[in-house]
Amino acid sequence: MTRYNPKEIEPKWQAAWEQSGIYKAEDQGEKPKWYSLIEFPYPSGAGLHTGHIRSNTALDIVSRKRRMQGFNVLYPIGWDAFGLPTENFAIKTGRPPQEVTKENTDTFRRQLKSLGYSFDWSREVDTTDPNYYKWTQWLFLQFFKEGLAYKDKININWCPKCKIGLANEEVEQGSCERCGGPVEAREKEQWILKMTEYADKLLDGLDGVDFLPEIKTQQRNWIGRSEGAEINFPLSPFSKGSTPQAGGISSIKVFTTRPDTIYGATFIALAPNHSAIGNWKLEIGNYPEVKVFIEKAKEEAEGQRNADKAGICLQGITALNPATGEEIPVWVVNYVLGDVGTGAIMAVPQHDERDREFAEKYNLPILDKPLASWEEVLEKTGGKKVVRYKLRDWVFSRQRYWGEPIPLVFCANCAKEPGENSKHEARNSKQIQNSKVQTENKYSDLNYGWVAVPDEQLPVELPRVEKYQPTDTGESPLAGITEWVNTACPSCGGPATRETDVMPNWAGSSWYFISYCIAENLKSQAPSIKQFTSPEFQNKLKYWLPIDWYNGGMEHSTRHLLYARFWMQFLHDQGLVPVAEPFAKRTAQGMVLAADGKKMSKSLGNVVNPDELVNEFGADAVRLYEMFMGPFDQAIAWAERGILGPWRFLEKVWNIGSRVHFLEERVETLPEVKRKLHQTIKKVSEDIEGLSMNTAVSTMMEFVNMAPGKISKADWQLLLRILAPFAPHITEELYQLLGNSKHEVLNSKGQSIHSQPWPEYDEALLVEEKFELVIQVNGKVRATVSAQKGISQAQAEEMAKPAVSKWLEEGEVKKIVFVADRLINFIVS
Known part of the structure; x- marks a missing residue:
């Protein structure tokens, strides 16, 4: 058999998995559902970084294990592509943000696929796609119609460098969390979401979810x-x-x-x-x-x-x-x-x-x-x-170009003559929290003259323009596009002007986890209450929600995570989603630092390029090293040569697999190897659930070190199965080698190792049959030897005497004290 060559086997199996649709989730079925979620990446110009790999790989391992345990797993991916960094990069390079975003997204997609993640690519979403943000706009309008979105002149956090207003959650110790520059106060009219109405619900909801304690503490302190x-x-x-x-x-x-x-x-x-x-x-x-x-x-x-x-x-x-x-x-x-x-x-x-x-x-x-x-x-x-x-309402306006247009128009005529439309429900903060009151017209007191764009006219598309640089006046660049700003009022037909601020980059991520459940419906259907409450939508939402396991960065605990919970609480109150809390479990990974212990940054020249690593060592080695390098929840410095250990381990797995392939079926595993295998299965199974990925990898390494020449084909396959979520390519190749000598690419889900059942360990085999026999002379420990449990005193004496012979020669053995499976003590005088 040839030497281990990831460049040959990894692209082959990635293509095979994609062709077979092995990772595509079904919206219904007899299997129990499982929904794994990572924070969908912001496709920056720098490409994928090692922090992405750490989070993605951990949840990929969990997702693969769940499939092998018989679950119908949804592990989706998408792009959080609106926002300031892309716009700034586009301005710097003189290119349209649309073009930059597509290029960056294509790069990220290629990089993620090269790492062999088991994403369901059929549900891929992009927040900058009009078919996606028409729903973001529609959801915003539900807040507006309920009186939870209002415009007010307030003091905001203003970043002079980015020329943009910031929410409180985007300010860190007086500095902009994006550029690091000082933030100043500026009075400006802003659209605001009344998040304070949900303060108690956001607090109470924490009692029923499995979040890391520090995440709960941060949110409770922020709500205050x-x-x-x-x-x-x-x-x-x-x-x-x-x-x-x-x-x-x-x-x-x-x-x-x-x-x-x-x-x-x-x-x-x-x-x-x-x-x-x-x-x-x-x-x-x-x-x-x-x-x-x-x-x-x-x-x-x-x-x-x-x-x-x-x-x-x-x-x-x-x-x-x-x-x-x-x-x-x-x-x-x-x-x-x-x-x-x-x-x-x-x-x-x-x-x-x-x-x-x-x-x-x-x-x-x-x-x-x-x-x-x-x-x-x-x-x-x-x-x-x-x-x-302590919590304040969410400042929702941004005075930039690259964001979702806010789907409202201002009509001076309607501000004078309220429409005679039917009553609507509006939130009234002056009365009981979260209560509803009836108003006589469709304009709330807070938003007098502002009219919602009708559902059938969504999306309000972002116009393509030549100049989209931020303005020194604080106005959005959209304000200068007269032909776009001037429009007709949807209510009275008179002249009206569009809102020119855009939504924050947090808008699309506040509901993306919902979009994955109904991804195939988003493109073809116009947003409406009728569509969202239809059996087709609701059955899928009821099936998939809540998310079973969500992993992301601790830095988002009081930003995205809080915003997403707020949106979900609101949508649940409106009867649009089946649960109030979107995430049943939330964990977080530690940051991957540069070799010098500093945060990776292009400006410092210390960024590790995943493409180079995959090209040199293969995706499996990169995945394995990211999990092996240290405790998952702690920051860890990248060691340039640290990946060599996982690489050598995979080489050893490959070499053993090559030999096992030629073993006869009657070859049996040695008892001590079989015991270690079942201990390894138990340890790895438990470590995955606790995200103790580094100890799971080290346990498998220990087993492989004692396995050469001592293991049967059947037991070797058990090892390959527990290694498969960590290193999916090499295990697929070796598994197929054991059952298909022609090396054919799989053509059905059933042939893949990733569709095989997760191994069960045998409790009886977990008990160690050996123990350390303590040998004492006159009560003092002089030596220890490894012995089989259940040995007799005579057998213990025979094993012990050579180890303590020099002390026994000092006198005559008058008495021997023997404690079975523990110690033997020679009394000499």
């Missing part, structure tokens, strides 16, 4: 449910009149999680954008200085505000502590945020670190007062218990 109290602090009377009122406002409502500390409150702190400040222009003695401070604070990103606390006292405005009656000053500070709580806090420097830092900086009192009970404080102040959240 706080039980506290709202308390009104009356304004002090003004010198020009006895009425304690300024600008029509008689009190400041604060939110606090520590009402018991109210006796130590020494000042009120307002957010720079607190609505009351503008009403107090006449009463604030230093209003010009206050205005300057507010404008400066608005330009600061949240991280900068917390790091450098600053404020200004409102001269002429004071409040009364309702618990003590004492007058306290009112400050505007940069570390209180307008969209958290009420935008106002009672500052208690003795019990809050931020307040203490601020008080020490501005020489404000720090009082050590006794704590009171909540009940006492609320009764005395007239306050009430409330629940608040």
